[in-house]
Amino acid sequence: MLVGRPCACLQSGPLTKMRIPFQTSFKAIFRNRWFYILAAPTLIYFVVFKYGPLWNAQIAFKDFKPLLGVMGSPWSGLENLDAFINSFYFSDLIRNTVIFSVAKLVLGLPLAIVVAIALHETVLKRMRTFVQTVIYLPHFLSWVIMFGILLAVLSPGSGLINDIIRSFGGEPIAFLTSPEWFRQVVIFSDIWKETGWATILYLAALLSISPELYEAAAVDGASPWRRIWHISLPGIVPVIVLVTLLRLGHIMDAGFNQIFVLYSVPVYSVGDIIDTWVYRQGILQFQFSLATAVGFFKGVIGLGLIFSAHQIAKRLTGQGLY
């Protein structure tokens, strides 16, 4: 990522290279046995809890019957995936998922950059620390708590915004349950919660810009606005590119926890995303194979997107995402 490996140079020093010819690989493994013993519990954990589900994912291509089990159920090829792609909800789900991801990115990212630049430019150091403390906090709140906060602000009966609307003589709006408003609520509540946290990366990039550039600009008599435009912004472009690519790689993850807590039947048409649909079909409707096929499809697309984003990032900035 952004921080290099400080000791990579030390660890592949000439000493190790000289040793290798003198010992067999078995000896090397025996010499390092404690490392393998240390890693063993975690690796067993990975096999059971990460690769176990991967094994179960084969039911995406089967007609899964709980009584027959994962192995015993008959193969059905691409039938499940086919049923999903040709279903009438397919386009709705994809559209909602992409709308949420893209809107959060397009509206949230510029705001995070502006806040980071403001924090970097301010001469009031205490103010900077205070603002940082406050704006990072929402990142650590769960979506259930966020739901409570949103109710206090948006509920038609006692929400702050509706109190204001009423005081101007307007009709209260059921923001969380009306299809016209639900998307805005999802997008802006995410921006409210995560923008502060997103500034960390840009702030780090700003702080790593050489102070000499700013000194030179001051000597040349550049105005503060020009300084931001010609030094600060170009300095963080690589980070902006990396973050954008990473987010695009996760475009199919529109925020399951958030939608799951906030949505309700009246807003399914505008709020339902792939993950929430998988939950309802799989867990509530017992359509295990269909839901798994959709989850698998999403996983494959996600893997492809991340891989492409990684390749593009390598080409553009000379460093990959991971």
Place this chain on the structure above:
Amino acid sequence: MLRSRTRDALGMQIFITLFLVIILLIIAIPVWRVIVTAFTPLDVYTKQGVPFFLPFDKWTTHAFEQLLTHSQFPRAMVNSFTITLLGTAISMLLTVPLAYVLSNHRLPGRGFIVILVLFTYLFNPGLIPVYLLITKMGLINNYLAIILPPAVNVTNTLIMMRFFEGLPDELKEASRLDGATELQTLWHVILPLSKPILLTIGLFYAVFYWNEFFTPLLYLTDSKLMPLPVLLRNILISAGFNEYVDYNAFSTSTIESLRSAGVLLTMIPMVLVYPWIQRYFTKGNLLGSVKE
């Protein structure tokens, strides 16, 4: 010339300060609203709803008392603490050794371990295959169902690995020359030097488990085992309200106050540990590793 530049700089500082104050207000006002709602007494609420400023003599803690004296809420708090402590312990026991092993770049087979770990991070087959595994293992109504599937976070492991890589090699070599096994080196040499990173990652895990609500909803069918976020969600969507708080015609608090009080009680432990986490990421140790 010089004067105009100072004026420019001053103008920008005023603009920036105003902007940051507006950002602060946007974050603070909703939270303030939750606080006032939680403390607004019944008589004020029936007369004028939730006021923006509640006179000091009117603040009441009835809603908090009502929640905390009912059996459900305190039990959910205990459940949440249990899940958080047990989860954090298990996560650390699995993450620390892996991070330490990966920090040894000379280890034969390290590449294989990296691929094994990273692949599960990049390819996620979704919810149902995990659900089938958990049900098959008979972990329904067991906290391990909530704790084990997400127990090792790859990002946290990489942050910790970077920290271990940064420790001087001489220390490890010295310990090895003294005849210590890797386990002893890790325990007696590495870990005492790694307190900041252990605390930070531990708190990341603790916050994660404290906030978990979907998997408890999925895997815990016994309402006695329910953690706080699930209870809070039920209070917020008014599903079976009377099961969780004594809310009836004689209630001294409004539903709105009870909900907001629930939100605050769930937030408090988080807000208390937050300064400890925040200390480390404003210092910059974690910068660059935090991409999500």
